[in-house]
Amino acid sequence: MIRLILIVILNALISNVVLNQFLGICSFLGVSQRINASASLGAAVIFVMTIASAVASALYSLVLHPLGLDFMKMIIFILVIAALVQIVEMFLKKKSPSVYKALGIYLPLITTNCAVLGIAIDNIDKFGYNFIESVFSGFGTAVGYTIAIVLLAGIRSRVVEEDIPRPVRGAPIVMLAAALMSIAFMGFSELQPVIETALKGVGQ
Amino acid sequence: MSAPLIILITTLVITAIGIVVGAGLVFTGKKFHVPVDEREAEVRECLPGNNCGACGFAGCDAAAAAIVAGDAPVNVCPVGGGPVAEKIGGIMGTDAEILERQVAFVRCKGTCEASGLQGNYVGINDCRSAVLGGVNLKNCDYGCLGLGSCVSVCPQGAIKLVDGVAVVNRKLCVACGLCVKTCPKGLIELVPESKFVAVQCMNRDKGPQVKKVCSAGCIGCTLCTRQCEFDAIHMDGNLARVTYENCTQCGKCAEKCPVGVITPPCPAARKEA
Incomplete structure (x- = not known):
């Protein structure tokens, strides 16, 4: 249990998917104008990423690895994740039209979000997690994404009210804010050795 | 494993996954079908x-x-x-x-000549900044400042400054409304493309006051309202205003206007009428 919590913390804060690994930048910058929209996108990402990690991990350990098809995992993951998002979209449209409406165009965009594919592959290649660990890793990563995007949306809602020098108005100031956030998140890397030692101590 | 076998297995696995996923999508599509208009x-x-x-x-x-x-x-x-x-x-x-396509229309005729300049403006070249600073470039408080905020905001390049007043190129305008929102004096409005007759002034002061600040301003003489046979031009305070739905582009009001502030119908439009 402690191991799973540590995995969540590791993925959410220390190796934050956006600010540390630079995945999912597109939606990070695109959907961070308003806190509400970015929070609901974060919720959608948590949902999709957790399921995608589970499905990808199961598919890998049950089908691909036994058959020696490790090299095909990227293509198959893309296929499965894209279909999964489609299904989630249809489900939301029927069951929760308000959430569907709030997410608008952004839900289909998650299909092509590299962060979802990236974490599904990292779970296997980089960390070597098993099924349960993959699910928590996906969840933790998505929480990290949500934290990052909501923080940026908060900053942006303040920035629009400020008198920004003309050359950096608009997109550039957002990039600067994101860069400073990234540097701030580097502070968490101090925790990394501690958590890694703890992970070894807890064992499997 | 030999290469052909690997290729075969790969093909089979991907086909199988494709079929399963496809079936899943069809099933969800049916099950969660939302009837749309x-x-x-x-x-x-x-x-x-x-x-x-x-x-x-x-x-x-x-x-x-x-x-x-x-x-x-x-x-x-x-x-x-x-x-x-x-x-x-x-x-x-x-x-x-x-x-009908709409186009933006600038309701001011106060060129540098018609409404003289108050002085030499040295400052940020932007109407909104000038208004915030309480600056009026021309003698008229209501008119176009001529600093071209609308020109720079127009994505189509459809607005030009002619003699200190913004003028819209009707062919290029896509009626996005950005200039309408931008103009600090609220001079720009969207009008139906075929309606050319319009009162090109926003000065709400009384006639003598208007005369003092601009030679092309509406003096509120009400001649045009009496001229119109179609009930298409009314007084809004001291300012005449065309009701575009009723206007037939006959141009009688424009002919009668003593200050020439009403734009005449375009020759092409007159033929159609």
Whole structure:
């Protein structure tokens, strides 16, 4: 249990998917104008990423690895994740039209979000997690994404009210804010050795 | 494992996954099918589909839904323009009046000559900044400042400054309304493209006051309102205003106006009438 919590913390804060690994930048910058929209996108990402990690991990350990098809995992993951998002979209449209409406165009965009594919592959290649660990890793990563995007949306809602020098108005100031956030998140890397030692101590 | 075997297994596995996923999608599609307005799908077909968001909705799907729900006009898509609006109008059964393309129109005729300059403005070259600073370039408090905020905001390059007053090129204008929002004096409005007759002044002061500050301003003499046979021009305080729906572009008001502040109908429009 402690191991799973540590995995969540590791993925959410220390190796934050956006600010540390630079995945999912597109939606990070695109959907961070308003806190509400970015929070609901974060919720959608948590949902999709957790399921995608589970499905990808199961598919890998049950089908691909036994058959020696490790090299095909990227293509198959893309296929499965894209279909999964489609299904989630249809489900939301029927069951929760308000959430569907709030997410608008952004839900289909998650299909092509590299962060979802990236974490599904990292779970296997980089960390070597098993099924349960993959699910928590996906969840933790998505929480990290949500934290990052909501923080940026908060900053942006303040920035629009400020008198920004003309050359950096608009997109550039957002990039600067994101860069400073990234540097701030580097502070968490101090925790990394501690958590890694703890992970070894807890064992499997 | 030999290479052909690996290829065979790969093909089989991917096909199998494809079939399972496809079946899953079909099943979910059936199970969670939401009946949509037929027109919505048709409208969506007509829209360009590049999800640019220029209409102000989250994408073409959202715009189509808004059009069908009546929350957006049929010509909401600035990219598709006239042809797309016509097609959508056909689906929605909207009549031609709403279909008509709109263009921006600057309601000021106070050129540097007509409404003299108060002094030499040295400052930020932007109307909004000037207004915030309480600066008026010309003698008229209501008129165009001529610093061209609308010119720089226009994505089509349809606005030009002519002699210190913004003028819209009707052919280039796509009626996006950015200039309408930008003008700090609220001088720009959207008018139907075929309506040329309009009172080109926003000065609400009384006649003598207007005369002092601008030679081309509406003096509120009400001659035009008495001239109109179609009930299309009214006084709004001290300012005449054309009701575009009623106007037949006869141009009698423009002929009669003593200060020439009413734009005459274009020769082409007169032939049509």
